[in-house]
Amino acid sequence: MIIVENLxxxxxxxxxxxxxxxxxxxxxxxxxIGPSGCGKSTFLRxxxxxxxxxxxxxxxxxxxxxxxQPPRTAKEKDQQRxxxxxxxxxxxxxxxxPHLTVLDNVTCGPRIVKAMAKEDAETLARELLGKVxxxxxxxxxxxxxxxxxxxxxxxxxALAMQPEVMLFDEPTSALDPELREExxxxxxxxxxxxxTMIVVTHEMQFAREVADRVLFFDAGRIAEEGPPEQVxxxxxxxxxxxxxxxVATR
Amino acid sequence: xxxxxxxxxVVWWVLxxxxxxxxxxxxxxxxxxxIHKRGELLWGADAEGGAPYVYPDPQKPEQLIGFEHxxxxxxxxxxxxxxxxxxxxxxxLIPALERxxxxxxxxxxxxxxxxxxxxxxxxxxxxxxxxxxTRKDTTGLVRLETLKGKPVGxxxxxxxxxxxxxxxxxxxxxxxxxxxxLRDLKARRIEAVLMDLPIALHYAKPDPELSFSGEPFxxxxxxxxxxxxxxxxxxxxxxxxxxxxxxxxxxxIYRKYxxxxxxxxxxxxxxxxxxxxxKPVSTLREWPKYLPLLLRGAAVTVxxxxxxxxxxxxxxLVVVLVRLxxxxxxxxxxRAYVEVIRGTPLLIQLFLIYYGLPEIGIRLNPxxxxxxxxGLNYAASESENYRAGIQSIPRGQTxxxxxxxxxxxxxxxxxxxxxxxxxVIPPVTxxxxxxxxxxxxxxxxxxxELTKVYGMxxxxxxxxxxxxxxxxxxxxxxxxxxxxxxxxxxxxxxxDHR
Numbered sequence: 001m002i003i004v005e006n007l008x009x010x011x012x013x014x015x016x017x018x019x020x021x022x023x024x025x026x027x028x029x030x031x032x033i034g035p036s037g038c039g040k041s042t043f044l045r046x047x048x049x050x051x052x053x054x055x056x057x058x059x060x061x062x063x064x065x066x067x068x069q070p071p072r073t074a075k076e077k078d079q080q081r082x083x084x085x086x087x088x089x090x091x092x093x094x095x096x097x098p099h100l101t102v103l104d105n106v107t108c109g110p111r112i113v114k115a116m117a118k119e120d121a122e123t124l125a126r127e128l129l130g131k132v133x134x135x136x137x138x139x140x141x142x143x144x145x146x147x148x149x150x151x152x153x154x155x156x157x158a159l160a161m162q163p164e165v166m167l168f169d170e171p172t173s174a175l176d177p178e179l180r181e182e183x184x185x186x187x188x189x190x191x192x193x194x195x196t197m198i199v200v201t202h203e204m205q206f207a208r209e210v211a212d213r214v215l216f217f218d219a220g221r222i223a224e225e226g227p228p229e230q231v232x233x234x235x236x237x238x239x240x241x242x243x244x245x246x247v248a249t250r
Numbered sequence: 251x252x253x254x255x256x257x258x259x260v261v262w263w264v265l266x267x268x269x270x271x272x273x274x275x276x277x278x279x280x281x282x283x284x285i286h287k288r289g290e291l292l293w294g295a296d297a298e299g300g301a302p303y304v305y306p307d308p309q310k311p312e313q314l315i316g317f318e319h320x321x322x323x324x325x326x327x328x329x330x331x332x333x334x335x336x337x338x339x340x341x342x343l344i345p346a347l348e349r350x351x352x353x354x355x356x357x358x359x360x361x362x363x364x365x366x367x368x369x370x371x372x373x374x375x376x377x378x379x380x381x382x383x384t385r386k387d388t389t390g391l392v393r394l395e396t397l398k399g400k401p402v403g404x405x406x407x408x409x410x411x412x413x414x415x416x417x418x419x420x421x422x423x424x425x426x427x428x429x430x431x432l433r434d435l436k437a438r439r440i441e442a443v444l445m446d447l448p449i450a451l452h453y454a455k456p457d458p459e460l461s462f463s464g465e466p467f468x469x470x471x472x473x474x475x476x477x478x479x480x481x482x483x484x485x486x487x488x489x490x491x492x493x494x495x496x497x498x499x500x501x502x503i504y505r506k507y508x509x510x511x512x513x514x515x516x517x518x519x520x521x522x523x524x525x526x527x528x529k530p531v532s533t534l535r536e537w538p539k540y541l542p543l544l545l546r547g548a549a550v551t552v553x554x555x556x557x558x559x560x561x562x563x564x565x566x567l568v569v570v571l572v573r574l575x576x577x578x579x580x581x582x583x584x585r586a587y588v589e590v591i592r593g594t595p596l597l598i599q600l601f602l603i604y605y606g607l608p609e610i611g612i613r614l615n616p617x618x619x620x621x622x623x624x625g626l627n628y629a630a631s632e633s634e635n636y637r638a639g640i641q642s643i644p645r646g647q648t649x650x651x652x653x654x655x656x657x658x659x660x661x662x663x664x665x666x667x668x669x670x671x672x673x674v675i676p677p678v679t680x681x682x683x684x685x686x687x688x689x690x691x692x693x694x695x696x697x698x699e700l701t702k703v704y705g706m707x708x709x710x711x712x713x714x715x716x717x718x719x720x721x722x723x724x725x726x727x728x729x730x731x732x733x734x735x736x737x738x739x740x741x742x743x744x745x746d747h748r
Contacts, residue, residue, distance in 0.1 A: 097665055161654060
């Protein structure tokens with residue numbers, strides 16, 4: 001489903017990703033953990049081309065893009081669009097469109113990008129809003145919702161494009177602790193439905209419960225990976241142990 | 251400052267009243283004493299397009315020449331002092347004289363009832379007449395009446411303007427200077443120009459494309475304007491002119507500039523007429539007469555502002571989109587456009603559009619030129635407003651749109667611009683209100699809008715305050731609803747407090 005080969009990304013002279021390789025099966029839920037600034041978010045943003053990698057290849061659902069240049073030709077742009085259609089993204093700060101209602105936030109992707117008919121898009125949107133428990137907020141504006149509700153709308157918005165992979169970039173970091181659970185619950189449901197997911201998070205409990213595999217990022221490399229019980233209970237790497245200790249005492 | 255001046259003037263008048271009862275001769279000579287003490291006679295005139303009256307010497311532009319310049323020197327010599335010219339816009343000479351900017355007006359000021367109601371005027375120093383000027387190929391426009399139904403140019407606030415207004419029936423175009431009207435005549439925007447003979451002799455006669463049509467008519471006199479209280483100065487000036495007529499000073503000066511004709515012989519025999527009393531007009535009390543004229547000007551202002559703003563709003567959007575999103579050479583062009591427009595005066599831009607473009611074959615009528623000039627000027631500032639609005643939208647919004655698979659145009663159209671619109675409404679409305687006022691500048695290309703109507707009425711009634719209040723009230727009545735409307739628009743578009 002996802003194949004990443006030798007992904008390299010640097011900002012100016014500062015190398016952020018040092019050749020990441022990663023393969024992920026359909027339906028697999030992968031959680032990325034690691035200290036701040038270790039490259040987790042950059043890795044995720046490269047996957048759906050919000051950042052253009054300097055080198056390497058990314059394949060998602062059969063669409064492959066090589067790093068290097070931003071797309072120039074119509075064919076390259078279409079390739080990029082195809083990749084993005086296969087990867088839904090949920091941001092730390094939600095990034096809902098404040099001028100649109102909740103319903104329009106969810107329907108705008110399918111309608112504008114896929115030219116889906118209004119009725120079809122709305123049927124789909126109401127179904128997804130039901131899934132995240134917000135069918136009664138369809139006509140509200142994002143500014144009227146709590147952070148947890150906004151993030152659930154953002155998940156519905158990403159799902160509306162019917163992606164093959166969902167990418168979560170610290171989806172609960174901007175939320176008050178009491179609002180996190182409602183978002184995590186939605187994510188757990190997605191895992192149970194068999195969605196292929198990559199989640200960047202500091203929620204260790206969540207990682208332990210739902211991840212099929214945990215990747216520990218350190219200084220732009222995958223320092224350690226394995227099933228959660230192994231990584232959390234018996235970390236092999238010195239850096240992993242330090243990190244887990246720090247998180248545990250927090 | 252003007253308040254302080256008015257105060258000191260009141261004190262001055264009180265002193266005059268007290269002293270006048272005792273020793274009038276001492277006081278009346280005060281202005282002359284002041285001139286002697288200063289050693290200079292200050293004369294107000296407009297040297298811009300001022301030939302042959304007073305103008306910069308084409309050979310030595312830092313030096314002024316002209317028959318009135320020579321006359322001023324002769325007058326000053328007669329008084330035993332030196333002459334110094336004070337530059338002032340022609341149609342504002344009388345208010346400037348009253349404010350005390352200079353001692354006399356010596357600049358083709360006609361001896362008319364209107365002028366004499368406002369200021370004192372000397373005996374005449376030149377006999378002028380009105381001359382119709384047309385293009386070489388025009389025939390038949392030989393008398394005043396033949397101008398009916400034709401577009402005719404005149405200099406603002408002149409006898410020529412009053413003659414045509416009194417007759418009615420012409421498409422009257424009012425110009426701020428002499429050069430502009432003849433230029434438009436050659437550009438076929440108008441069919442004839444009615445002007446004072448000396449001007450015509452200097453500007454039109456040597457021009458191979460133009461000709462004098464018919465004989466000069468409606469002779470009149472030029473005289474010097476002085477403040478009403480400066481009687482002693484008036485007497486001294488009249489004495490000087492009597493001497494100049496006898497000793498040949500007039501003839502010598504006028505011959506030098508090719509302006510001498512048999513009419514000038516009559517200056518010797520001039521007998522002063524009765525002096526007119528000043529009749530103040532209250533335009534506020536007679537508002538039914540004046541308000542409709544002002545409102546007609548206001549209609550032009552509104553039309554012009556609305557159309558120019560519509561152009562600015564659309565053109566500004568094009569400019570900002572090109573600047574932010576077009577590839578390299580194009581976005582530089584858009585940026586250069588904004589910088590050049592913002593860095594040069596609107597007045598110059600209007601002149602270039604109206605008087606410059608005909609040289610390359612693009613001839614816009616004044617109304618259209620005004621819309622284009624104002625619209626393209628404001629487009630630059632609107633594009634800057636838009637740019638600020640677009641850049642105020644957080645990056646995450648564009649990223650979210652991209653992550654959904656939208657291309658650049660789709661994310662602009664559906665995500666960025668609708669949000670930027672709300673940010674941009676207040677500054678754009680401010681500009682719209684400013685446009686109402688800025689649009690008065692189009693009077694320089696012969697458009698008669700609200701401010702121009704005000705100026706024309708004020709020149710003929712001298713009621714600057716009453717007309718000023720009415721005009722200001724109209725401007726306010728235009729802009730206040732616009733800002734109310736903007737408030738409501740802003741509220742109805744806001745999504746934060748719904």
